[in-house]
Amino acid sequence: MRDNQQIFICSDAVGETAEAVVRAAMRQFAFTSGKLRRYGHIKHADEVRAIVDEASRCRGVIAYTLVQPELNGVMREETSARGVRAVDVLSPMMQAFIDTFEDTPNRIPGLNQSLDAEYYRKIEAMEFAVHYDDGKDLRGITLADVVLIGVSRTSKTPICLYMAHKGIRATNWPLVPEIPVPEQLLKRRNGLVVGLTMDPDKLVSIRTERLKALGLPKGSVYATAARVEDELRYANRIMNMVGCEIIDVTNKAIEETVGIILERLPADRAFSSPNL
Template sequence: MKTIYVLSDSTGETAERVIKAALSQFYEEDVKVHRLFQIRSQSDLQQALAVVVRDPGMLVYTLVDPHLSEAVERVAEEHGLIVVDLLSSLIYNMSRYLGAPSREIPGLLHRIDTEYHKRVEAVDFTVKHDDGQEPRHLYKADLVLVGVSRSSKTPLSMYLAHKGYKVANVPLVKGIAPPEELFQIDQTKIVGLVIDTRRLVEIRTSRLLNMRQSPRGSYADYQQVEDEVEYCKRLYRQHPDWMTIDVTNKSVEEAASEIMRRMDELSAY
């Protein structure tokens, strides 16, 4: 059994994937990849290298601190170990090409990967909980948007999801009680969307025309729409812990920024 050691100042996952991709080109199967990670100091490095020296193997490292890299090279030379630096040459040449120094901050790639996966999970959750779907899972949401039809619930939910928030949205329909689960979760997570009646009539009329349907029905009737809007406003007043956002003259980006800012203010208390 041969061993390839991965020394990393982060998780070492990226280096391990590279090594396994390279190993796939060989028939030799008796190779163990052993990760020694979160190496951030000389003390960490000494402990890791003690493992390598005790049971020698090939050394592959991804350390952005040049002092740590030099120490690895020195020990590898002393003990006759094969050593491969996966990062330094690439970073050096990128620095030359970009005309800028590297930040030399350990774990940046892992942080980027973590944020990416967080956003993917948020988008997946938001898609599955659009338009009142799966109300039993409302408690898992970071935010729950409520409002009348065509008040930007879905586009706003998706925009916030791409920022990493798990968002559910629930339509409010006059004459139909909202799901009980809405009143059983943390009420400060709920955002009530407000929109001007006239603007909502315009949006609904345009929607109907785009679908080649007549705008003369109740869906775009001014009085009907005004009753729906007033119903929502009354519901919001009955629940003072709900955040309310007027989306009438706001883009999705502006409304989302206001929600995130106010959420940050709440979490600061």
């Protein structure tokens, strides 16, 4: 695959869905400099023809989400006539819904970005994650759908923010031997508590890099093997006391960890429509 491969992303909405699929596919190939060119809010057939013309000249690939039948038809016709490789990201799934559920789609662009209740739920969840992060306000432990506990640098905050993007109110509490565990955590009965742990050597490496980024001395106790092992033992004891599930996040992507957590989340707390 050429490193200068151009990939055109076309949509009659924003184009986030097609771009997400393209980036997922790109990660399966050993090239890093492919150029993504995103064209959103396409409204006219001439815009489609111009994009296909450009893709033809540079031998590019087109990924598109055009829910309006007229524009979708023009894209199919033009790419076929010009010999341009194009992938319709959305239509096969929509057709599967039509055939299976015997329903008719709205064919309205941009519904994924509409300012509906789901959108505002995500905004509220993001504000919640920021406000209650790292035990800044103990009320968050009672109010959250999910509470994460673990030692420093086990990805608690990034995981909370990722869950917020799915409409889940999440907060976290750092487990440090010198800081008492709050009663709110020990007595929590509603919602989910999840413990995060990590391989000691990996955690030492992450903390060492963190010290470097902050310009702090390499020999700080924070990043020593002895301190890390002490903290992990303490954290494991607290997690067992709380009775929560423990997830080892060593070499796990944030998305993978969130997927595991969402599987454990009660149905009435889960976000019904994932952000695609």
